[in-house]
Amino acid sequence: MSIAENLRSIKKEIPESVTLVAVSKTKPVSDILEAYHSGHKIFGENKVQEMVQKWEEMPKDIQWHMIGHVQRNKVKYMAEFVSLIHGVDSIKLLSEIDKQAKKHNRVIPCLLQVHIAEEDTKFGFDADEITDLIHHPEYKKLQNISVQGLMGMATFTDDMEQVRREFRTLNRLFRELKNTLPQIAILSMGMSGDYTVAIEEGSTMVRIGSSIFGKRNYK
Numbered sequence: 001m002s003i004a005e006n007l008r009s010i011k012k013e014i015p016e017s018v019t020l021v022a023v024s025k026t027k028p029v030s031d032i033l034e035a036y037h038s039g040h041k042i043f044g045e046n047k048v049q050e051m052v053q054k055w056e057e058m059p060k061d062i063q064w065h066m067i068g069h070v071q072r073n074k075v076k077y078m079a080e081f082v083s084l085i086h087g088v089d090s091i092k093l094l095s096e097i098d099k100q101a102k103k104h105n106r107v108i109p110c111l112l113q114v115h116i117a118e119e120d121t122k123f124g125f126d127a128d129e130i131t132d133l134i135h136h137p138e139y140k141k142l143q144n145i146s147v148q149g150l151m152g153m154a155t156f157t158d159d160m161e162q163v164r165r166e167f168r169t170l171n172r173l174f175r176e177l178k179n180t181l182p183q184i185a186i187l188s189m190g191m192s193g194d195y196t197v198a199i200e201e202g203s204t205m206v207r208i209g210s211s212i213f214g215k216r217n218y219k
């Protein structure tokens, strides 16, 4: 199937209330343009440099989401245009995003990445660290970031019950956090292999790459 056909069939499957981020990392501009011309405008990249290059070359009404791990010294390159940063995993990173956003006189929407995988190789906060963060004196000073929700990645496994458990944990944390941060509305969870389960467990935003663009040769 073509990229446009893949997109169409995925959009038919997911509820309208769930936002689809088409993960275009490693894929050429020509592939992204095919998706764009079929009407899709939200793309996710996991490397700042690659996202900046694509942003420069492509139509300016595309919303670029940074879904990967972000190094602090790279924030300045994307601060002008990034629509949502999914992978915020420290107060230091959040402060740097705030500082760079200020230079462009804008507020950058962010998600806090939560470590939900039972395997322990992924980045992110745990529940206690999120509580610490939002009560941190530094956090309260940040005027140019807006925390809009949480992001998580489940363990890479065929055991869908484990994946479900991990997504359920993230949703529980999301609902608890809403008591303190009532503005949060985005729960970013679900990829090609697990987005159906993620949506059943309350995802509001899925990040889908290979089911749209085909397999990648490298991550």
Ligand SMILES: *Cc1c(COP(=O)(O)O)cnc(C)c1O
Pocket: 023, 025, 046, 067, 068, 153, 190, 191, 192, 193, 207, 208, 209, 210, 211
């Ligand atoms: C690559 C990536 C995705 C998409 O993965 P697929 O399995 O190709 O859908 C989603 N989220 C993050 C954080 C990624 O790095």
